Amino acid sequence: MRSDAAKRRATILHEARRLFAEHGGSVALEAIADAGGVGIATLYRNFATRAELADAVALDILADIRAAAGAALAVVDDSATAAWDDFLTRMVGLELGALADALALRAPAELTAAVRQAQDDALDEVAALLAAARAKGIVRAELDPVELVLAIGMITRPQPAALQARAPHLTARLAAVFAAGLRA
Template identity: 35%
Template sequence: MVGSAVKSRSPRLRADASRNRERIVAAAREAFVEHGAEVPLDEVARRAGVGNATLYRHFADRAELVREVVLSVMARITERTEAAVAQEPDAFEALRRFVFESAEDRVGALCPMLSEAFDGNDPAIFAARDRLNRSIEDIMDRARTSGQLRTDIAVGDLMVAITQLTRPLPGKACMDMDRFVHRHLQIFLDGLRAPARSALPGAAVTLEDLQQQR
């Protein structure tokens, strides 16, 4: 009887542990966007509704948690980008969908990748970044080929702009800025449409350019 009781509890324990891990990653994603990757891990645990001991059971240190958040966000954005390409017949509509869904998936949580302390050569990170880069390049190439996207921007330009437009402004008085995000993203999208109404200073920014700034 004792053996059967242990067996019956094990799936429940594993499910609880999986949910805790997901809550921690989701809480860290939001905290990184709001406060940066150096946010106290106590705050991440509080937001996740778990104790510090539970957080450290899943993630030995900050670097491990950052890695998991980055992998999670890249996977979510890549999957939704690939779906947009497959499901939207209009190339610019697919791009628009990517922009809004990247905002929802908290693309700003990828900013730790620009830190010197981040291991960009980690095989899993490298593969996920390559897949994400290819998926965004694909969606932008389609929009360019259709004549709807201006030709003087690159993936890095797009990612930086989305990140900046979806990060909260500093100070408690500006905490409710989410209600402006979709409005400002639409203004940005209008500026991406071809034909271009102005010449952009500097050169188009790639993801590789961003990595070299570390």
């Protein structure tokens, strides 16, 4: 793929991820194309269907989860608490809750093999980090990688505007309380 084509594809993917997080999975593909500065035909040349675009977004998110866990795992022996805290901060920053609805349009059995494999790979990396963090005595023994990722997704779900106005730092506070509860 030419560099300009790769850049366009990356821009479309970035905008799809942002708009899925803001508006859910039913956001118009035309809106994604517009936000990416391309025409709808260019979007369809890169992603033939909405499902293909959703898969690409899912793969991107799963790669970010795996990268966050991998980065923490790489330094957990040097500074376990800092590595764990950085991992949680990065996970909250992924806005998993905002993207959950957009990516949950299909049943798990309908996910592509690539997405299922990426899920397994990401969860394996999170499990490895949890094992290392447990060995360092910084997280609870019963912590499960799937439950951890799902809980972060629940904490980061977008709240109605009225609630955000009333408690603008709620997500950060809930994340801090959750993180404290995970400590051994």
